[in-house]
Amino acid sequence: MLETQKLNKSYGTNRALTDLDLKVNKGVIFGLLGPNGAGKSTLIRIINQIIDADSGQVFIDGRPLAPDHISQIGYLPEERGLYKKMKVWDQMLYFARLKGLSQIDAKKRINLWLDKMEMSTWKEKKIEDLSKGMAQKVQFISTIIHNPPLLILDEPFSGFDPVNAEIIKDQILELKSQGTTVILSTHRMESVELLCDQVAMINRSQKILDGTIRQVKNSYRPEVFQVTVDHPVKPIPAEWIAHEEDGSYHFTLPLSGKTPNELLGELMPYGQISRFQEVIPSMEEIFIHQVKSTKHE
Amino acid sequence: MNKIWLVIQREYLARVKKKSFLLATLLTPLIFPAIMAIFVWIAVEEKENQSLRIIEVVDDNKLFFLESSEQYAFSFSDRSIDEAKELVKNGDRYGFLHIPSFDLKSPQGITFYGEENPNMNLMSYLESSLKKKIEDQRLYETGIDPKIITDIRTSVDIKSIMLDEQGGEKVSNATVNYAIGFVAGILIYMFIFIYGNQIMQGVIEEKSSRIVEILVSSLKPFQLMMGKIVGIAGVGLTQLLIWIVLIGGLTTIVTGYLGMQMPQQQAMEMAQAGMEQVPDSGVAEILQVINGIDFVTLVACFVFYFLGGYLLYGALFAGIGSAVETPSDAQQFMLPVTVPLIVSYMGLFVFILQDPNSTTSFWLSVIPLTSPIAMMGRVSYGVPFWELALSMSLLILGFLGTTWVAGKIYRIGILMHGTKPSYKTLWKWIKTNN
The missing domain is CATH 3.40.50.300 (P-loop containing nucleotide triphosphate hydrolases)
Structure with a gap:
């Protein structure tokens, strides 16, 4: 058009x-x-x-x-x-x-x-x-x-x-x-x-x-996943900075070069995984990020 | 072209439909005659209701006799000054005029006593009567009968006739020509100012309310500007036309009414008396002069300079309006518009109406910025064809020039917000190609 x-x-x-x-x-x-x-x-x-x-x-x-x-x-x-x-x-x-x-x-x-x-x-x-x-x-x-x-x-x-x-x-x-x-x-x-x-x-x-x-x-996915583990069977590593709520542990993890499935496989031993979701940025976040980063150039 | 026409229509209708337009158009021709009628009425009433004012005169010379007028009566006595003053204080006399004995060559010490500040009218009446009496007295003393002087006084009235190239003769009269030049010049001056301001206000309104952004996405800024200028010209012409019709109609009605009021006989007598007393002058001459005026040329010139002047200045007003955001900001750019207008207005009185054929008059009536007003002051006196042609072509060129300049400013100005432009920025806009 x-x-x-x-x-x-x-x-x-x-x-x-x-x-x-x-x-x-x-x-x-x-x-x-x-x-x-x-x-x-x-x-x-x-x-x-x-x-x-x-x-x-x-x-x-x-x-x-x-x-x-x-x-x-x-x-x-x-x-x-x-x-x-x-x-x-x-x-x-x-x-x-x-x-x-x-x-x-x-x-x-x-x-x-x-x-x-x-x-x-x-x-x-x-x-x-x-x-x-x-x-x-x-x-x-x-x-x-x-x-x-x-x-x-x-x-x-x-x-x-x-x-x-x-x-x-x-x-x-x-x-x-x-x-x-x-x-x-x-x-x-x-x-x-x-x-x-x-x-x-x-x-x-x-x-x-x-x-x-x-x-x-x-193209602006940060390749980070949000994870929730209910009643973990073994302690969540401290560097994942999880916070607990009624026995559920919420934290975010970067892919760091792995595929999502590999990451999920690593998480499974910790217990029941009730959420495993990729963080998708909102347009607003992309907008602000982009404007800021071009300003710094 | 079609779009300009739409703009013209809108600008025209938006103004003509306003109640204020209707009021101004209908009332203005009534206001002046109404004010005049009120003044005349008050004056007449005052004269009728006024009791005769008696003025005590004590003349130590025993020489002067003042004739009583409609308003003032004079009573002569040998009272002493104090007695006379007492009369004024009691309210028996309106005032008291004391004429001490003096040398006729240098009359001094004449004094008026009154309870209130005497009005101009009375003072000048007293002064002129005394002056005449003293002069008469002095003539008499040198042995000349004042009657001879009255007899010798002559009134001279020169009839002027213009010879045109074809060998014809036209009766002309400076007063009538003066009046025509005066009225036409003032009309054009006022029209340019009033309607020029309307253009400016309109442009500022569109700019500050941001309508212009939508408008220029539909048509070219130049079309918008010209549409506005022409539309408002239409409003002005409509108003002028209505005024002419109204004034013409009113005059007919009023004269008709007065004619009915006046008994036929009396009117006849008056006409006859007029004929006998002032043969071949006054009304008759004015009529002759009016017959001698080339109305076709006059009206054609008026319409041409009326529109030409308006278009020339209208474009400038539009340009100024586009550069600013509020009418008060416009003040700083008004100088180049008001100065030539005022120069031509002053020039009309100082040079043109005094001597329509002087060099200054010539230049004022040829330069486009001043010619619309200046030339109208000359047209009724008769202007050589080549001067008229030069003036008109320069005016057209001038109009094209101001429109071009204004268009350049307008195109950029209407989209500029938040910055107050200076002459320098305007100049930059004019130079910008795009």
């Missing part, structure tokens, strides 16, 4: 993107991760043709980025904005028309979405009279109103209460099931694990890792 090749951008002496290569497959939810100032917004702005890259190229469906791609992208920026004095209906119509929908199509689709999100009664309300959550919903609908095959959402859940965040999450998943490709830029790792199929992490203008969630997690 989307591919970038050797994308570079700098502001004065600040590098915002360095030789960035990305490949986003069609119909996936792609998590774009990175700390503030890493270059995510710059990348998103380049894809949206708000700014131009210094060098490198962006392809959408194999075609270099062109003005007519605008109507195929829905963009929800991190900093939301609506005209405070405009009515919900007028506002949606304006955004939809700017994305190239005809008047008739735009009206049809707005009605559809307002019904779907149970917002029809707000039509004539001004944005300034809505709560923050309601305004966010209006903004979300305005983003997807033209049914774009590529959706770019920058921190989509910020500003939503849990109930509304759930509604938005469901909408994103539904759009995905209809074939929409979603780029999700966020630092909320729990939503990344829940939603994303593919991720890329950017730090200090460079991509530091990418792949599917499983691939990323696998």
Whole structure:
């Protein structure tokens, strides 16, 4: 769906993107991760043709980025904005028309979405009279109103209460099931694990890792296992630093070059093993670890 | 193109639909006549309710007789100063004027006593009456009959006729031309300021509320900027049009009403009296002058400079708005906009309306930043074609220039947050290609 090749951008002496290569497959939810100032917004702005890259190229469906791609992208920026004095209906119509929908199509689709999100009664309300959550919903609908095959959402859940965040999450998943490709830029790792199929992490203008969630997690396994032994028949070695709870001993062991089965074999003589589980890092841990380690370089 | 049109529509409708627009549009043409009507009414009421004020005059020279007016009556007596003062204190007299005996060549010591501070009106009335009396007296003493002087006084009114290239003649009148230049210049000046500010506010609103990020993902910043400028121009033109219609309508109604009030006979008499007293002057001449004005050129020029000036400055206002985050931050960049505007405004009064054909007037009306206001001051006096053409082409170039510069600033400015730019950064933005 989307591919970038050797994308570079700098502001004065600040590098915002360095030789960035990305490949986003069609119909996936792609998590774009990175700390503030890493270059995510710059990348998103380049894809949206708000700014131009210094060098490198962006392809959408194999075609270099062109003005007519605008109507195929829905963009929800991190900093939301609506005209405070405009009515919900007028506002949606304006955004939809700017994305190239005809008047008739735009009206049809707005009605559809307002019904779907149970917002029809707000039509004539001004944005300034809505709560923050309601305004966010209006903004979300305005983003997807033209049914774009590529959706770019920058921190989509910020500003939503849990109930509304759930509604938005469901909408994103539904759009995905209809074939929409979603780029999700966020630092909320729990939503990344829940939603994303593919991720890329950017730090200090460079991509530091990418792949599917499983691939990323696998490559960052510390190869450590959590073990619980119930009522051991012989004493647990002190260097394993086990702690006891109702006769069960919990501790973690590194593989240290062995296979998991070999390790398990070594443990069996100690007694009944009720747990033997590999430690899988959360995306959050990988994120923090990566950001820290690139900082130290 | 289609997208610019959408922006124009939004900007236009968002403003025109506002209640404040409706109020301002409907009330402004009513406010000035209303204020004037109130003043006239108060003045009339005051005059009617005012009791005649009696002023005691003690003239030691026994020479001067002051004629009573509608408001003031003069009573002459030989009372002593103290007695006269007493009258004022009692409230029997409004005031007391003492004219001591003096040498007519240097009248001194004339004093007015009153319970309250005498108003300007009264003082100047007293001064001018006395001046005239003293002058008459002196003439009389040198042996000239003051009546002869009155007889000799002549009023001169020069009728000016402009010869055009085709050999035609046009009656012109400096006063009428002055008024036209004055009104047109001020209108353009106000329009640029008021609507330029609206552009700036609009840009700042979009920037600070971050709508702009969504907008520029759908259209080019330049389209957004031009859409806003043109949309707001539409608002201004609408307002102007409504005002013209309203004022025209009101005038018709008012004159119609007054006409009905006035009995036919009286009106006839007045008209006849007018004809006899001031043949071929006043109203008649103004009408002649108005007939002589080339309205097509005047209106065409007005619309051109009105729009040209607005577009030229509008772009600058948009550029400034894009660079800042709050209207108060905009102050630091307003100088390059306000200075030429004020220069042309002052120039209109100091140079152009005084002498429309001087060198300064020429330059002011040709340089694009000042020409929209300055040229309007000259058009009604008649401007050589080549000067008009030069001024207009320079204005178009100027507009393209400011739009280009503003576009460069705008494109980068609207996405910049958190930094307060200086002139230096703006210059850097202008130079940036991308």
